[in-house]
Amino acid sequence: MAYKDEQLIEEKVFKDPVHRYIHVRDRVIWDLIATPEFQRLRRIKQLGTTNLTFHGAEHSRFNHSLGVYEIVRRITTNFADRERWDREQRLLCLCAALLHDLGHGPFSHSFEKVFKLDHEQFTQQIILGSTKVNEILKKVSADFPVKVADVIAKTYSDKLVVSLISSQIDADRMDYLQRDAYFTGVSYGHFDMERILRVMRPMDDQVVIKSTGMHAVEDYIMSRYQMYWQVYFHPVTRSAEVILSKIFQRAKVLYEDESYQFQLEPTHFISFFEEKVQLSDYLKLDDMIVYYYFQQWQEEKDAILADLSYRFINRHLFKYVEYNPDPQINAGMELYQLFKKAGIDPDYYLVVDSSSDLPYDFYRPGEEEERLPIHLLMPDGGLKELSRHSDIVEAISGKKRTDHKLYFPKDSIQRIEDTDLKKRILDILYGKE
Amino acid sequence: MAYKDEQLIEEKVFKDPVHRYIHVRDRVIWDLIATPEFQRLRRIKQLGTTNLTFHGAEHSRFNHSLGVYEIVRRITTNFADRERWDREQRLLCLCAALLHDLGHGPFSHSFEKVFKLDHEQFTQQIILGSTKVNEILKKVSADFPVKVADVIAKTYSDKLVVSLISSQIDADRMDYLQRDAYFTGVSYGHFDMERILRVMRPMDDQVVIKSTGMHAVEDYIMSRYQMYWQVYFHPVTRSAEVILSKIFQRAKVLYEDESYQFQLEPTHFISFFEEKVQLSDYLKLDDMIVYYYFQQWQEEKDAILADLSYRFINRHLFKYVEYNPDPQINAGMELYQLFKKAGIDPDYYLVVDSSSDLPYDFYRPGEEEERLPIHLLMPDGGLKELSRHSDIVEAISGKKRTDHKLYFPKDSIQRIEDTDLKKRILDILYGKE
Amino acid sequence: MAYKDEQLIEEKVFKDPVHRYIHVRDRVIWDLIATPEFQRLRRIKQLGTTNLTFHGAEHSRFNHSLGVYEIVRRITTNFADRERWDREQRLLCLCAALLHDLGHGPFSHSFEKVFKLDHEQFTQQIILGSTKVNEILKKVSADFPVKVADVIAKTYSDKLVVSLISSQIDADRMDYLQRDAYFTGVSYGHFDMERILRVMRPMDDQVVIKSTGMHAVEDYIMSRYQMYWQVYFHPVTRSAEVILSKIFQRAKVLYEDESYQFQLEPTHFISFFEEKVQLSDYLKLDDMIVYYYFQQWQEEKDAILADLSYRFINRHLFKYVEYNPDPQINAGMELYQLFKKAGIDPDYYLVVDSSSDLPYDFYRPGEEEERLPIHLLMPDGGLKELSRHSDIVEAISGKKRTDHKLYFPKDSIQRIEDTDLKKRILDILYGKE
């Protein structure tokens, strides 16, 4: 039997808190899960620093990747019931679903921003490069790795397949909203996925939603909205991200400063500092490694690196105030000077973070070119873009909320000995102008 | 105001998936949570290697410790409603609940067995030693740290306080059963805690249960039984534990072998190898550190250390068969020789694991001296030990199931070139005798 | 001890699927629950005919009334924690919460429309009239019944008390949304009530919401929106309501027709037909009585009454099409004539139902005078009306969707022998114009 058709003798199941069970029958899927590249996702938290705000959010990308696979499995099974769906096309969907996050590194958001990386490119490299994952995919057919990579890159010719993995209502989002809600314990994030799966219909180049299921989709859009503002953009989480970025930034500066001698050399990060990252370097990184360095760096001689590392490890985060750089630019500039005067390096300790820099993922048809909007299949057979039919979605989709916050170490400020200086800083920060 | 009476201006809450919200009003509790010693529990998984079997089980001891605190908070609030409960006594319960697991290290079960340690002693040391936790507790009163340590050690004079933290139906068990069920996603582990809390009554030296609540307690005992056999003693988890133990054992051997030169020196473990562990060494350890070493050790020159590390990191676990050392001793001895012959070191690759070596925690009144059995408060005011009144509990409490398994690397066996030798090994293992 | 201060020796609890437990400590509450007038609510379904669409929705108003009581109990306990809340004021809230729906009759919506009744007036009468409920309330104090009635009528002087029972985010709505979602099994209707209760703050004349809880309130508003369109206004439920109304209408016509002799006289309904309803007549009615008549009336000589009763009892409902009386008036008039010609009495079998006739309960500040809008308590201590601060709420609150449907017995039409006539009717209905 061809490898691609091989079935496990006994179906394997994973107990999953979100989807109850994850079912695997295909040998290919089973083998992919066992690769080191996929197992590595166990060591990368799905939500980076969010667990410092919501202590339940300690789940990994391994967890989520299985979930996305399972949702796509259910969708393709539904489709198969209805009509012919080519076996290889189905396997392609399953593999792309399983592997779509393979290139994520530790704390992707901050890490990529500091080092100007893109996890999607690493996903491509892992699939196409010299890896166990690639070996397995090639056993399906010589061009199968390329196909999988194309689906994930959204360049694959069959747009229906692409839309399962990435569209405005794809398996990725449906999994993470539910999963992140489950692990954080928040009451948002629930919607009737079973209903959505039932009203999905495959069309030529996309999956559409029967209009009778519109309200379930509205609920999904609302969940997404609430999860972003309540969980993903939580200001405390962002405080930890700010510190994380500053640690990497500082380590790089010290690495470039030849006079500085690390107690623990940043071996794992050198290729990142030098912007010559090899796949093998990248694959060696995970949360554990980063934490190891931060733990050790608490005892570095450089006060800034040691302090920031201590803050991160022990959750002594920065405080924040609302801050809009546009009208408040003068206040910001004054603070910068005052921090310097107080001996608190503002390049590391006075940070503006804007939600617009975050991976923003609301429903805005037409704005994001790469994401297919959601189309409803009307009773007359026509298609209608969701926000044209749903008041609620229309209401949300137009809005773009920006949210700027200024982060700073309040504890350090309170230790400033010059009381006038301290008072002036606090007055500006807390609006006693 | 005395520090012990200080309340937060605004109650703080943690969103918790199990108890919905965790409420903190006492300044002491808030300060304890912020200590490095307590934050360290974020980096120690509650269930060690269980996440290799149940991928959801990635939650930390930080998570669980907050949960135990919250349950005790609810119990003491209930009690306070009913009668006078001294404020300091209440604070003592809360602190002991919060801190009871403070001394856990990474993968406690295996780690302690290999290095002959006891996490309870470290809990004592952290509370009494030179730590931030101790500093805060001392601010309550000079003897407060000792009291907290005594409660956790079960030597405290007021046995009612002790029984909240450790008895057969204490806050610790009630939290972990529910929490571990939640994160693994299994359907066991549910019981009506709200009802149990309502039927708890403080007596002179223990908490008893009003007999009208017996069925809720039966459900709790059953949950415990099922969680042990379904989750905690799961053979795949034990396979990972076996490998973990063998890694530590091997590293120690190599460390003691002066001719061996590590690529990554086991700095963090040396005091353990030498059995001269200081509290400061211990506090530096967490899951992240262990994983860092294992990651690196995959590339050690020593084949056994490298292989075992690779297996652990990439979840290439050992397989197992049922094996009872008593009647099957000869088979075991033959296997030992055959493994040697095949070049697979049986000291590392042929391991018997017995459930009786696991921390066994069923309900057996009278057997475990340190654990108070559960007493029902009968309508006539008398007390009755639970298993005397409940058929179900009686049925379970008598049983002691032992369960021996033999673990081995099936993949290595299948690579043995001598086909007769290979066949003989497989025949013994898989019972083709 | 004064009756109003009497506490039960042992707190009583009701197991409740929505709020887990309902707690009763006050003797007054316990006695009110035991009255025949309150027990009668067991025989009145909360959602009238909805169970013909969602089979789980068989729960009674008794169920819901306990739930509203419990929510108010929790709110007042929270408030009591914070500040002085007068004991009698608290009891007043609890009684008003428990009794607010006391005057509901069977299938209130249709019944009241046909007979021009108002359940709120009956609630007043039961509280103030010669009933067991009144007897108990009077034992609290002579003017207590009037106070309770005033709170329910929203005329009570202390608007804070009124706002707990009826405002845009009162205990009534919070209970029924969750309860109706639970029993129907839909995934809408969930919101984080625990959080909302925590951010409620009593002000002089209303309960306000701390602005940090805004997102939980948004979720509540969304749930409400979804429950209305998905459950409460479901067209199949409205079909059953249409038939129900027509049965009452027909029975009244026959009663007024002296030549008609009922097999089962409509004894229970006579005072309604004659518009001389006494409280005692009203209290004798419940779902069971109505069903009894309908059951029997299936065998009445009058073909219309018999047929409509059969349809209701056996769920042979009318079908429907979208129909807008404004542009489609001519089609409607033609149908009316064609139905007559076909011998299907259009006064009973051709019915327009508009959602605007339904008790519409979206969030529209300013439009409904009697409902207080939701105010957020801002960090600066000011108040802000919710829709001014929340994009989502603003989006929903402006909309007024109208939805007209034309109901008719498709089966009867299909039995028309004159095929041209039948075809013409079907063509108009199904838009083959």
Add this chain to the structure above:
Amino acid sequence: MAYKDEQLIEEKVFKDPVHRYIHVRDRVIWDLIATPEFQRLRRIKQLGTTNLTFHGAEHSRFNHSLGVYEIVRRITTNFADRERWDREQRLLCLCAALLHDLGHGPFSHSFEKVFKLDHEQFTQQIILGSTKVNEILKKVSADFPVKVADVIAKTYSDKLVVSLISSQIDADRMDYLQRDAYFTGVSYGHFDMERILRVMRPMDDQVVIKSTGMHAVEDYIMSRYQMYWQVYFHPVTRSAEVILSKIFQRAKVLYEDESYQFQLEPTHFISFFEEKVQLSDYLKLDDMIVYYYFQQWQEEKDAILADLSYRFINRHLFKYVEYNPDPQINAGMELYQLFKKAGIDPDYYLVVDSSSDLPYDFYRPGEEEERLPIHLLMPDGGLKELSRHSDIVEAISGKKRTDHKLYFPKDSIQRIEDTDLKKRILDILYGKE
């Protein structure tokens, strides 16, 4: 296309709180649901008087019947995936599942006991008699109604089919345990049905359970045990059943007493009193009818009938004490005489109720001949009866708890004017002997 093969154009779904969705594709099933005989089940509560104890338990047998159908649908779909399962055999299972409770009348347990009826015989009659259900089943094939009736009667030749509908772990029990737990809101009743369905294997004459699923089955057995003692045998529910029985008993006595003139003649019950029940009489009965009579009978001249009816309608139930007729016979006899003396007719107001008279449904292999025990399919292909393999099940299955209670109207006793007599009665009842 043959009627039995007809599929609905679009699958129909019912929203179900327990199984989320109930799916119907077969025209036969759809038509059966629409029959008056099946719709009648909407008017019969699943748990009779249990809602007087657990107010949520207002769900109907309609509800449950759909649930059983859905579970069998899932099982047969699983089987179909694995091997050939004849289409008609599948339809037979589905119909038997849907219709298995069709013959239930209102408050079956008490009603059948008083009138010596058996709902299973009525189920047979409805299926085989002159009904809409029979018409539809005959359209499948002439002998199909007999087959369906045989499956329900457990006399059908293919025991595998029978075992799906009635065995120790059949779809009936799996639905009602979960459903009754859901609607009452108790925390018992949960087990992992999805897992059980996955480990079910069809054998020649029964469904067996793969031994790897044993723990899920243990959980199911435990749930059953707890539901019986916590919910089904609840003493307050039994109090209402006692009153119900006594009402019927009294009405029969009065009917047979020619001198008594009912205000409301017991028309619907006459054939029951005379033991000449026709199917058509039976089908006219439902909860609504019974409630109607009880409501009216509150005003009957006969004081006993009026009082008992009042008690039932307004939930003024009897109190109870533990009472064992065997040692306590003398006390019982004295009470009988004392009640007479006090003018409280002991034939109606002093009632012993034993749990052994209740439909007892624990797991006892071998005791109940008609119920197949549960067999585990061992890894070696052999079968093993569950209680031989599971300690917990063995523990429970041997036990037969009997539980006798004596019911009486405490309020009436407290109104006895002869204080010595009253004291003596209360002393005996409350054990001040």
